[in-house]
Amino acid sequence: MKIATWNVNSLKVRLPHVLDxxxxxxxxxxxxxxxxxxxxxxxxxxxxxxxYRVAFNGQKTYNGVAILSRxxxxxxxxxxxxxDDPQKRVIxxxxxxxxxxxxxxxNGQEVGSDKYAYKLKWLEALTNWLRIECANYPQLAxxxxxxxxxxxxxxxxxAAWQGKILCSESERAAFAGLQKLGLADAFRxxxxxxxxxxxxxxxxxxFRRNQGLRIDHILLSPPLAxxxxxxxxxxxxxxxxxxxxxxxxxxxxxx
DNA sequence: ATGGCTTGAGTGTCAAGA
Numbered sequence: 001m002k003i004a005t006w007n008v009n010s011l012k013v014r015l016p017h018v019l020d021x022x023x024x025x026x027x028x029x030x031x032x033x034x035x036x037x038x039x040x041x042x043x044x045x046x047x048x049x050x051x052y053r054v055a056f057n058g059q060k061t062y063n064g065v066a067i068l069s070r071x072x073x074x075x076x077x078x079x080x081x082x083x084d085d086p087q088k089r090v091i092x093x094x095x096x097x098x099x100x101x102x103x104x105x106x107n108g109q110e111v112g113s114d115k116y117a118y119k120l121k122w123l124e125a126l127t128n129w130l131r132i133e134c135a136n137y138p139q140l141a142x143x144x145x146x147x148x149x150x151x152x153x154x155x156x157x158x159a160a161w162q163g164k165i166l167c168s169e170s171e172r173a174a175f176a177g178l179q180k181l182g183l184a185d186a187f188r189x190x191x192x193x194x195x196x197x198x199x200x201x202x203x204x205x206x207f208r209r210n211q212g213l214r215i216d217h218i219l220l221s222p223p224l225a226x227x228x229x230x231x232x233x234x235x236x237x238x239x240x241x242x243x244x245x246x247x248x249x250x251x252x253x254x255x
Numbered sequence: 256a257t258g259g260c261t262t263g264a265g266t267g268t269c270a271a272g273a
Contacts, residue, residue, distance in 0.1 A: 009272085010262055034272085036263070061263055062271075107273060115271095147273070166273060199273070202260035213273075245261075245273080 001096065001253045003029040005143035005216055006237075007104070007199075007246035011035040011066070014244055015043055017237050018068075019050050021248060025234070028070045029095055030248075031102035031143040035064035042066070057091040065091045065102050065144075083125040090126070092133070098224065098253075099137035101130065103144035111168045119147070123174035127181070134181050134221060142183055142219040145199075145246065148175045150185065154214035156195065166215060183219035186231035186251045198233050199246045207238055218251045227253045 004027045008014040011032060022030060030052075035042070037058045047054045047068055057078040058064035065088060067073060073093040080090050092101040103126065108119035134140050148171045152158035161167045179185070187196075197212025206212060220228055231251040238247045 013262075034262095107271080109271080109273085164273095201273070204259055206260090215273080242261090 001029070001098075001255070002027040002250060003031075003100070003141060003143065003218065003253060004248050004250040005031040005033070005102070005145070005218060006248035007033040007145040007216060007244060009034050009036075009244040009246065011037055011043065011064070013242065015046060017240060017244070019046065021234075021237055022050060022052065022068070025250065027250065029100060030068040031100065032066040032068065033064070033102070033104035033145045035066055036061055037064055055091055055093050057088045059086075059088045063088045063104055065089060065104050067091055067093050067095075067100055067102050069093070069095050069100075071096050080122075080125050080129050083122075083129070085122070085125075089122070094137070097139055099133060099140040101133065101140065101142045101144075103142065103146070105145060105147045107147050108165050108171070110165055111163065116165070120170055120174065123171075123177075127174070127177050130178065130181055130183075134183070138221060139223050140183070140221040141224055142178065142217075143249075144217070145215060146175065146217050147215055148172065149213045149215050150175045150217075153194070154197070156197065156211045156213065161213075166213060178219060182222055184222070184225040186218040186220050186225070186228050187214070187233075187249070189225060189228055190231060196233055198249055200238065202245050216246055216249045218249055220251070224253060227255075229254050
């Protein structure tokens with residue numbers, strides 16, 4: 001089973017890329033972030049025509065998440081339960097016995113800002129909820145745009161990013177807090193090349209110079225980590241015309 | 256030099272992303 005995550009930075013603009021990528025990769029599950037679409041205009045018909053079922057949780061202009069699946073989705077949950085938040089950042093569903101949680105983590109803008117405080121609160125709420133979710137669902141996968149580079153090796157220029165947003169101590173501690181729930185970073189289960197990133201700034205030719213960060217992740221509970229046979233970033237869609245600034249991250253789970 | 260692109264909203268140009 002192939003599971004993946006991709007921040008598409010507007011599904012309206014990126015739908016052709018998404019459909020092409022699904023056809024190429026034959027992914028079973030794709031979690032999307034930054035769809036930026038209200039539910040009433042979500043392109044469900046086009047996605048279903050491609051052979052996928054879909055659940056979504058969106059809003060106008062900002063945020064918005066979705067889970068696309070070749071298999072049936074059940075027990076869909078939208079937003080973090082008991083956490084009051086108008087921003088549409090979370091959707092979860094059970095697929096083939098796997099609890100799939102799709103998250104678009106807050107950016108945080110700048111360390112010390114109001115948005116940074118919101119990011120840390122949000123991370124705490126997510127972690128508290130996932131502690132319960134992990135107990136209820138031994139097979140759990142957390143996929144999404146975490147907006148956290150977990151370690152210096154996930155950053156093209158660690159010195160320049162030292163202590164900055166996406167790399168600060170508190171954000172990395174929150175990432176470690178998710179790992180403490182038993183969730184493993186699928187990418188780091190395997191030997192990987194150096195300087196693999198999942199996001200590159202549109203400006204300054206960031207992609208061509210590989211000036212990026214690894215901030216999109218797939219975290220797996222212990223039984224799923226045992227089943228995981230590979231995890232990679234697919235840079236191909238980032239090379240297309242009008243790409244998202246993020247590339248998809250893909251993991252393979254043995255049956 | 257805190258810029259640089261891209262998107263959405265909306266028709267000026269700004270907010271937000273990371």
